[in-house]
Amino acid sequence: MARPKALLFKFPGTNCDAETDRAMRLAGFETDVRPIAVVDAASLREYQLLVFSGGFSYGDYVMAGRLAQLEIERRLGSAIRDFHHAGGHLLGICNGFQILSKIGILPPASLIENVSGRFVCRWVPLHRVAKDSPFLSALPDDFELPVAHAEGRLVTPAPEDAETYLHNGLAALTYGENFNGSSAAIAGLQDPSGRAFGLMPHPERFIDRRQHYDRDWIAAEHGWGHYLFQSIYERLAASA
Amino acid sequence: MRVVYEIAGKYEKPEPCDGLVNSQIDPGVTYRRSRLYDFTFEGDAERLDAFVRHSLFDEIGQQLRQDAPLIEGQNLTLEVGMKPGALDLEKEAIVAVYRGLPDAGFVLSRFRLSQRFCFFGPVTETVERRLVRDLVNPAIHTHTLVRSA
Numbered sequence: 001m002a003r004p005k006a007l008l009f010k011f012p013g014t015n016c017d018a019e020t021d022r023a024m025r026l027a028g029f030e031t032d033v034r035p036i037a038v039v040d041a042a043s044l045r046e047y048q049l050l051v052f053s054g055g056f057s058y059g060d061y062v063m064a065g066r067l068a069q070l071e072i073e074r075r076l077g078s079a080i081r082d083f084h085h086a087g088g089h090l091l092g093i094c095n096g097f098q099i100l101s102k103i104g105i106l107p108p109a110s111l112i113e114n115v116s117g118r119f120v121c122r123w124v125p126l127h128r129v130a131k132d133s134p135f136l137s138a139l140p141d142d143f144e145l146p147v148a149h150a151e152g153r154l155v156t157p158a159p160e161d162a163e164t165y166l167h168n169g170l171a172a173l174t175y176g177e178n179f180n181g182s183s184a185a186i187a188g189l190q191d192p193s194g195r196a197f198g199l200m201p202h203p204e205r206f207i208d209r210r211q212h213y214d215r216d217w218i219a220a221e222h223g224w225g226h227y228l229f230q231s232i233y234e235r236l237a238a239s240a
Numbered sequence: 241m242r243v244v245y246e247i248a249g250k251y252e253k254p255e256p257c258d259g260l261v262n263s264q265i266d267p268g269v270t271y272r273r274s275r276l277y278d279f280t281f282e283g284d285a286e287r288l289d290a291f292v293r294h295s296l297f298d299e300i301g302q303q304l305r306q307d308a309p310l311i312e313g314q315n316l317t318l319e320v321g322m323k324p325g326a327l328d329l330e331k332e333a334i335v336a337v338y339r340g341l342p343d344a345g346f347v348l349s350r351f352r353l354s355q356r357f358c359f360f361g362p363v364t365e366t367v368e369r370r371l372v373r374d375l376v377n378p379a380i381h382t383h384t385l386v387r388s389a
Contacts, residue, residue, distance in 0.1 A: 061330040062296055067337070070295055074340050102298075110301035112249055117259050155251060157300050 004236035006049040008033045009096075011068045016054035016204060020093065023204040024051070027229035028237070036071055041079035048236045049089045050080065052096025054148075054202055064111065064151040065098030072103060081105060089232065090196040091135065094149055097188070097198030105196045106189045107170045109156050111149075115181025119150040123213060125176030126187055126201060133172045133190055134235035135197040135228055142176065143224040145201035152200040154182040154189070162186060173199055203228040241281055245292050246310040246356065248274035250303045254360050261374040268361040272311050276319065277334075280350035287345030295337050314358035316368060317386040318375060321354030326380040328353065 006029045010017050017033050024031050029049070044050065058067035072080060084090060084105055092100030098111045114120055125144050128136050156162045162183030165171040173188030180200075188199030203225030205211060211223050220227070254270035277296060281288055289306075297304050304310075322328040331353045338348060357375065359367075368385070376383045 058333055059329065061333050063298055063302075066295070066298070067333055070337050074337075108300060110298050112251060112298075112301040117255050153251075155301050 002240060003028055003030045004048045004233060005030045006051055007047040008051045008053055010035045011057035013057045013059050014053050014055035020053040020204040023207045023229050027233045029233055041076050044079055044083045052092040052099045054094030054096055057095055064095060065102050068099045069102035084196055092198035094200055094202055097200055100198040106191055106198055107165055109154050109189060111151050112153050112155055113151050114153050121148040127174045127176055129174055130169050130172035130190055133194050135232050138227040138231040145203055145224055146205045147201045149200055153180045154186045156183055243279050245277045245304060245306050246274050247297055247302050247304050248310050250301055265367060266362055269363055269367055270360045272358045274310055274356045276354045276356055278352040281346045281348050283346030311358045314360050315388050316359040316363040318357045319354050319384045320376055320381050321352060323380055323382050
């Protein structure tokens with residue numbers, strides 16, 4: 001059986017692609033990491049999953065993720081939306097979530113400066129809301145992951161939209177402790193099909209138990225992040 | 241023609257200056273920040289407006305005003321931009337987006353990007369000097385200071 005294949009986009013300033021690549025390979029994926037400058041629309045057909053890794057694409061100029069969005073539009077036109085409409089899966093992590101939210105595949109939302117006005121790097125408790133998400137199926141309802149961002153406070157066009165996202169399953173993941181002031185404590189969003197998912201926490205930074213701050217942590221065989229990549233691997237492998 | 245857009249976060253409130261300067265400052269002094277995009281151009285003003293709204297503005301999280309101040313009520317305004325000869329990578333990135341448009345509908349002859357800091361509360365001359373010292377690098381920046389009456 002062919003292993004699911006993932007493409008990890010790299011923009012100037014993306015700096016979590018190597019860790020994400022390693023995490024995905026450990027989960028079983030065949031991966032390619034490619035700079036946006038060498039990706040063409042036709043090549044997307046080789047992949048079942050497109051990944052936007054974390055970092056500071058284009059130095060977060062203008063606003064986090066905006067220049068990456070414009071570069072995608074210029075180079076690939078509607079190819080990413082076409083990939084998604086054709087059944088492809090997309091994952092955005094941190095800055096990748098900011099990019100995905102601007103491409104227009106996820107429900108309307110913006111990730112703005114944390115309520116503290118500062119960059120925050122810490123571990124956060126998380127709650128899985130969308131139990132049937134192909135990206136979260138192997139995770140427990142409550143787990144924790146590291147976060148590291150300045151612009152991670154999720155806001156929606158109208159304040160009540162965030163609650164609607166919670167009730168209709170689009171808010172796939174919430175913070176157990178709403179440290180950045182996100183509306184309805186949303187940490188991750190998915191599209192109605194569940195095939196596109198973006199989250200602010202960094203699953204690729206907790207794939208091994210030894211990466212946990214508690215050296216005696218034994219809640220699972222691997223770090224919780226591993227199970228996110230395993231979830232989507234198993235889903236794609238089953239449908240191959 | 242010349243047009244100036246000011247863009248700021250919709251959800252931002254005046255914040256203490258702790259995160260802005262290198263040492264503690266009177267906690268009664270607060271600030272808000274915005275970005276100024278100053279275009280001199282020939283051509284279709286509506287197309288330029290569409291470019292700004294698509295490329296530089298996020299209507300969910302930000303507010304935008306054209307040719308009028310977005311933030312009011314401050315005691316001191318500090319505008320900081322790069323010197324004309326200094327390499328401004330952010331400006332270059334925006335110009336690259338403009339140059340990549342297949343049919344922009346306008347021609348930019350000058351584009352200037354700057355940040356506006358609006359300070360509220362007891363901004364004494366000592367505080368003013370410290371703000372300028374910490375926020376302006378005289379080697380690469382130009383700045384203007386305006387005290388409200």
